[in-house]
Amino acid sequence: MDFPSTYISSSLKDGKVEVKQIPFLKEKLTSQTIVVKPMYMGLCRADIKEVASTRDIPGDRGPLFGHEFVGEIIFSGDQTGYNQGQIVTFNPNITPKRTTGFAQYFFIEGDKDTLERTLTLYTKTTPLDPPWLSEPFACIVHCVDVLSMHLHKENYSGDKVGIIGAGNSGLMFGMMLRSLGAEVSFYNRGIVRREFAVDKGFFSKEQMKSFNSINGDKDQYYIVVLVPTKIDQTTLQYAVDLVKENGTILLYGGTRRGDVLEGEPQSVDIDRVRRNENYVPVTTNGKHIFISGGYGCTRADFEKAIALYSQHHEEFPLDKLISRVIRLEDLPQLINTMAFGSVDYPGKVLILS
Numbered sequence: 001m002d003f004p005s006t007y008i009s010s011s012l013k014d015g016k017v018e019v020k021q022i023p024f025l026k027e028k029l030t031s032q033t034i035v036v037k038p039m040y041m042g043l044c045r046a047d048i049k050e051v052a053s054t055r056d057i058p059g060d061r062g063p064l065f066g067h068e069f070v071g072e073i074i075f076s077g078d079q080t081g082y083n084q085g086q087i088v089t090f091n092p093n094i095t096p097k098r099t100t101g102f103a104q105y106f107f108i109e110g111d112k113d114t115l116e117r118t119l120t121l122y123t124k125t126t127p128l129d130p131p132w133l134s135e136p137f138a139c140i141v142h143c144v145d146v147l148s149m150h151l152h153k154e155n156y157s158g159d160k161v162g163i164i165g166a167g168n169s170g171l172m173f174g175m176m177l178r179s180l181g182a183e184v185s186f187y188n189r190g191i192v193r194r195e196f197a198v199d200k201g202f203f204s205k206e207q208m209k210s211f212n213s214i215n216g217d218k219d220q221y222y223i224v225v226l227v228p229t230k231i232d233q234t235t236l237q238y239a240v241d242l243v244k245e246n247g248t249i250l251l252y253g254g255t256r257r258g259d260v261l262e263g264e265p266q267s268v269d270i271d272r273v274r275r276n277e278n279y280v281p282v283t284t285n286g287k288h289i290f291i292s293g294g295y296g297c298t299r300a301d302f303e304k305a306i307a308l309y310s311q312h313h314e315e316f317p318l319d320k321l322i323s324r325v326i327r328l329e330d331l332p333q334l335i336n337t338m339a340f341g342s343v344d345y346p347g348k349v350l351i352l353s
């Protein structure tokens, strides 16, 4: 195989994103290395948070910057267990020994077991056109499975679920829990994402509520999924208000180290509960509830996400989440304005290499 002498890659340093030509490191092509050529990448809120330095980066897996992508293997070392030409998607929760996926080439190194947990194969029948992203959906699949394990149930028929945050993750939670029988309602701060969800046909106007409705909907939900970019005491209190006695608040995004929900017999470290995927009881504001959470995903979650999308597209129209397509060269400007400016887009931004 002929490799280029240089390729376009992005970098993130001290809040600054750059895209430039860098040398193709042929010396990195060892028996334990795989090189993927991304076909398309997705921009995640976590990428934007890393640019804005508002995300705590776990040392065991490194930064997420450039982690949602689908691509073709163009080099596979003979100890990797993979072959050139295979289409793969990437799980960023396994190893930090990799380069960013916001690039024309992505390098990853590891033993066979690590690579198998990191790169999930697409089969010949996995739909790729129109583009969609399996990683964010695999995290939702994982989180709902964690919840089901704690609640000892797989079916949510008749259960009322409130979702705070109608971003990409919130909408996928809605699709997933609806498919399991739940009756879902959303509470989203701004109108743009509420309208996006209705315009795309994901949910009805009646299901898309503003925060103003929370006061009138107190104590209604068996489960409240909390999935905004940032969880502060106000949004946490919204969840406590909406959930009913003995119900569960499911934490997904937006917690940071040291965040706490005050309660009895003791306050809950909500960031730890989310990262450790615990299920803890607490009495807060006189209400007895449970706090749970999900973090990341596994190869099995990817496989389930891919199967759900491939076989039940009408229930999971994830390709329709894509609202904007840009070129890699345009990434710095877009991500900077989203991290530091007043610009925001509903749906998913897709990046073409």
Ligand SMILES: NC(=O)c1ccc[n+]([C@@H]2O[C@H](COP(=O)([O-])OP(=O)(O)OC[C@H]3O[C@@H](n4cnc5c(N)ncnc54)[C@H](OP(=O)(O)O)[C@@H]3O)[C@@H](O)[C@H]2O)c1
Pocket (backbone or CB within 6 Å): 044, 045, 046, 049, 136, 139, 164, 165, 166, 167, 168, 169, 170, 188, 189, 190, 191, 192, 193, 194, 227, 228, 229, 230, 235, 252, 253, 254, 255, 294, 295, 296, 297, 344, 347
């Ligand atoms: N657990 C995991 O494995 C995992 C995986 C992926 C993502 N996440 C996390 O999940 C969160 C949501 O991601 P996403 O993909 O859904 O992002 P997104 O599509 O950008 O949506 C962001 C959501 O957060 C809301 N929001 C932002 N700031 C807010 C505030 N100050 N108060 C209330 N609501 C606010 C937005 O409401 P508006 O429309 O009003 O702006 C929107 O609903 C992020 O924190 C992300 O890091 C977690």
